Amino acid sequence: MKPTRYLFFPFAVLLIFSGQTDAMSPGSALKKLRKRYRSVATFRADFREVFEWAMTGETTIRSGKLLITKDNRFRIDTPEQLLIADGRNVYRYNRMKKQVIIESISDDSEQLLPRKMMLNFADEFKAITITDLVVDGRAGFRLDLEANDPDASLVSSANVWATTDDLTVHRLKFIDLNSNSTTYFLSDISFDQPVDSSETSFTPPEGVELFDLR
Numbered sequence: 001m002k003p004t005r006y007l008f009f010p011f012a013v014l015l016i017f018s019g020q021t022d023a024m025s026p027g028s029a030l031k032k033l034r035k036r037y038r039s040v041a042t043f044r045a046d047f048r049e050v051f052e053w054a055m056t057g058e059t060t061i062r063s064g065k066l067l068i069t070k071d072n073r074f075r076i077d078t079p080e081q082l083l084i085a086d087g088r089n090v091y092r093y094n095r096m097k098k099q100v101i102i103e104s105i106s107d108d109s110e111q112l113l114p115r116k117m118m119l120n121f122a123d124e125f126k127a128i129t130i131t132d133l134v135v136d137g138r139a140g141f142r143l144d145l146e147a148n149d150p151d152a153s154l155v156s157s158a159n160v161w162a163t164t165d166d167l168t169v170h171r172l173k174f175i176d177l178n179s180n181s182t183t184y185f186l187s188d189i190s191f192d193q194p195v196d197s198s199e200t201s202f203t204p205p206e207g208v209e210l211f212d213l214r
Contacts, residue, residue, distance in 0.1 A: 026127035029143055033160070034122035036167040042195050043068045043119060045186040054179035066114065066186075072105060073200040074114045084202040085113070089214060091202040100204045104214045118184075121172065124148060125158055135171070139164045150177075 024032070044067050051060045064078030076083040082093040085105065092101040105113070116124070125145035133142050143160040147153040154176060161171035173183040204210055 024130060024141070026130045026143060029130050029141065030122055030125070030127040030145070032167055033143070033162065033169070037119050037122060037169075040119055041070050041192050043189075043191060044193055045189045047187075048185040050181075050183045050185070052181045052183075054181070066118070067195065067199060068114045068118055069195060069200070070115065070119070072113060072115060073195070075199050076114065082202075084200060086200050086202070091204075093202070093204070093208070097209075098207065099209045099211065101211045102214055117172070117174070121145075121158065121160070124153060124155070133161065135161050135163050140170075 044065070046063070047066050048061065048063045052058070062078050062080065064076060066077075067075040072085060072087045074083070074085045080094070080096055082091075082095065084091045084093075088105060090103050090105060092103075093099075094101075124147060126148055127143055128146055129144045131142045131144075133140050135141070140161060140163045143162070145158040145160065147156055147158075150156055155174045156177055157175045159171075159173040160169055162169045168189060170186050170189070171184065172186070173181060175181050
């Protein structure tokens with residue numbers, strides 16, 4: 001189990017949207033995204049994750065719902081499994097195998113937390129290029145990024161697709177050190193909505209096999 005891993009428009013429409021980011025350099029766009037996402041307390045979205053192995057071209061796709069809070073709580077719910085973190089521990093419930101794995105959140109696992117990928121991505125990279133694009137039917141841009149410190153990161157580069165008017169990221173692509181790619185397509189996005197405590201707490205169901213690795 002891996003951790004937590006276009007629409008086509010007429011040319012005339014693309015011309016309308018061209019030049020929307022002329023005033024933004026790659027660095028200034030990344031700075032604006034960093035400011036925008038640093039202020040987020042809670043983040044919800046539907047997601048589709050596409051993971052592609054570089055050597056074989058094999059692709060794995062999963063979809064579900066995502067909830068992330070600024071204080072390292074999260075909930076990732078897919079038909080196959082449920083991942084919940086209460087800020088101290090991560091609970092991995094494999095519905096198919098009826099197994100639960102419990103692990104503590106440590107400094108070593110910090111890089112793998114969804115908060116790092118979805119909310120603090122702008123802190124981990126430097127901006128290389130920016131390109132005007134239509135994103136979710138609106139004026140937007142793609143930002144191409146490289147890791148600040150490749151030797152200390154699990155990811156070598158990334159791409160971010162965001163809408164210009166509200167600086168909301170609708171798509172994220174990460175390339176790891178082995179050239180494998182993970183792309184997240186985000187929809188039904190909402191920020192700073194209340195989170196019930198039950199959404200980030202977990203009690204193992206009866207009859208499951210339990211592995212407590214804390």
